[in-house]
Each structure stands twice: as structure tokens, then as C-alpha cells.
Amino acid sequence: MTRAARISGNVVLALIIGAVIYAGYIVAKTKRDNAEAAAFISEAVAAMAMDWNADELLRRAAPEWLSAADKSGLKALFARFAALGKLKVLHPPAGRVGNGLFPGTRITGTWAEYAVVGEFDSGPTEFRMVLKRIDGGWQIAGFQVYSAALTKK
Numbered sequence: 001m002t003r004a005a006r007i008s009g010n011v012v013l014a015l016i017i018g019a020v021i022y023a024g025y026i027v028a029k030t031k032r033d034n035a036e037a038a039a040f041i042s043e044a045v046a047a048m049a050m051d052w053n054a055d056e057l058l059r060r061a062a063p064e065w066l067s068a069a070d071k072s073g074l075k076a077l078f079a080r081f082a083a084l085g086k087l088k089v090l091h092p093p094a095g096r097v098g099n100g101l102f103p104g105t106r107i108t109g110t111w112a113e114y115a116v117v118g119e120f121d122s123g124p125t126e127f128r129m130v131l132k133r134i135d136g137g138w139q140i141a142g143f144q145v146y147s148a149a150l151t152k153k
Contacts, residue, residue, distance in 0.1 A: 033097040037112035037131055040138040041093045045116055045127050052082040062132055062139035084149055085121025092116070107132050107141055122149035 040060075048056040054074040058066065095114030110133035117126050130142030 030097055033110060033112065033133065034095075037095065037097055037114060037138055038093045040131065041095075041112075041114045041116055041127070041129055042090060044129070044140065045118060046087065046090055048078075049081075049084075049087040049118060049120070052078045052084075054078040057140065057143060060138075060140050061143075062134070062141040065139075065141050065143075080150065081145060083122065084125055084147060087118050087120055089119040090116060091118070109133060111141070112138065120147075120149070123147065125149070 044056070044060050047053075050056075054071075054077070057074065057078075058071065093114045093116035095112055097110065097112045099110050100108065107130065112131040112133075113129075114131065115126055115128045117124055119125075125145060125147035128142075128144040128146070129140055131138045132141045133139075
């Protein structure tokens with residue numbers, strides 16, 4: 001084996017080892033981010049639903065969502081959510097964490113898309129959130145609530 005072949009082999013081996021180490025880092029980071037995002041959404045929904053306080057959403061919102069949100073309408077919206085009643089059970093959230101550009105938005109970096117179902121006096125309600133990771137924490141960049149009880153007249 002020539003010296004050039006040995007050097008090429010060592011370079012390829014080093015690249016493979018580097019790729020395996022980087023893949024391990026990404027897997028560990030994604031696992032950590034998933035756990036933190038799930039905990040964030042559970043805590044956020046529980047805080048918002050406790051007294052149906054729009055300030056709990058605003059306190060956790062990303063700046064770009066705050067600038068686009070109709071803050072005056074949020075209080076009325078949360079007053080409507082109060083018709084759901086008290087939160088009885090909050091199921092574990094389900095979702096995913098990604099890195100890069102969140103589809104259809106200008107959110108870049110680490111993001112999460114999660115849904116969590118809560119059982120209220122009026123029945124099940126699903127909360128969907130898009131989160132973005134900023135300075136080691138999560139912020140709400142999108143917020144939706146789905147409940148059959150809210151569509152009844």
C-alpha cells in the first residue's frame with residue numbers, strides 16, 4: 001500500500017468518525033429539544049387554561065407573533081375559551097422538533113410543532129402550537145385551539 005493510499009484511508013476514516021460523532025450530537029440535541037418543547041407546551045396550556053388569561057399566552061409569545069397578534073381581540077377570545085370550563089386532564093403532547101426553516105413561515109433555527117389535548121368540563125380540546133427556540137428557551141410563534149364546544153351556538 002502506498003503512502004498516499006494510507007493517508008487517503010486515514011482521511012476517510014476520520015471523516016466517518018466525525019460524521020458518527022456529529023450524528024450522535026444531533027440525536028441527543030433533538031431528544032433534549034423534544035423533551036423541553038413538550039414540557040413547555042404542557043406548562044403553557046395549563047397556565048393559560050387555569051383562569052383563561054390571555055396574558056399567559058402573551059408572556060410566552062415570540063416577538064414577531066406579538067407584533068402580528070390582535071392583542072385587543074385576545075381578551076375576548078380567551079373569554080370565549082372560558083366556556084370550555086375547568087381543565088380536568090392534560091394529556092401528553094405530541095409533536096416534532098426541527099432545525100432550519102419552518103415550512104410556510106419565516107421561523108428559522110430550532111422550531112417545534114406540537115399538539116396537546118386537554119379534557120375540560122365541556123369535553124376534549126386540542127391546542128396546537130408552533131414554538132421557536134430563542135436563547136435556550138421556547139417561545140410561542142403560533143397558537144390554535146380546536147374544540148367542538150366552541151362551535152356550538
